[in-house]
Amino acid sequence: MNRLTDDKTPVYVISVAAELAGMHAQTLRQYDRLGLVTPSRTGGGGRRYSASDVAMLRRVQEMSQDGVSLEGIQRVLELENQVAALRSRIAELTEQVSRLEQQSGARVFAASPDGQIVALRPGERPERRVGSSLVVWRPRVR
Structure with a gap:
């Protein structure tokens, strides 16, 4: 440019x-x-x-x-910056999911306790630890 x-x-x-x-x-x-x-x-x-x-x-x-008010304007601008940062992060994660999907052929993903995205094959269950939580996400076919 x-x-x-x-x-x-x-x-x-x-x-x-x-x-x-x-x-x-x-x-x-x-x-x-x-x-x-x-x-x-x-x-x-x-x-x-x-x-x-x-x-x-x-x-x-x-x-x-x-x-x-000027304080209100400042808050609006801060929130808009946060939204932009979150949208950028969503785009990064979406790209990461797509990469993992292509690499593994899996259609199900889970987030491990340390924040890593784990690819699972359909029907496969991730290793669970007592007291830990699991979030499962299945992408929609477009």
Whole structure:
């Protein structure tokens, strides 16, 4: 991707970012202090905003205008980050299950106490220990 078209590249000084977002530069400083939108910093400490930072500033402004407090906005953003991380983890686990399925030809999987995914053949039961629990997952045929 071209560096100039990358929306993550910090290119805007605070005054330009404030104008693009339609707000005062002091508001951007406040959002930075609160951790709502954290721009990159230059070697001298100056803030540099990317296109995605400006989009996030607009989003924060919209939520604020809708009556959501800054603490509420911060919580919404944290939860969205958690959801994104969980979705990424689900994708990793789904890929791992697919790999195991291809390797073993098994259609049933169980999670061992140490968190490893164990492939089982249909009808096969995993080794059980007293006091341990077992989760069995069968993928649906699509």
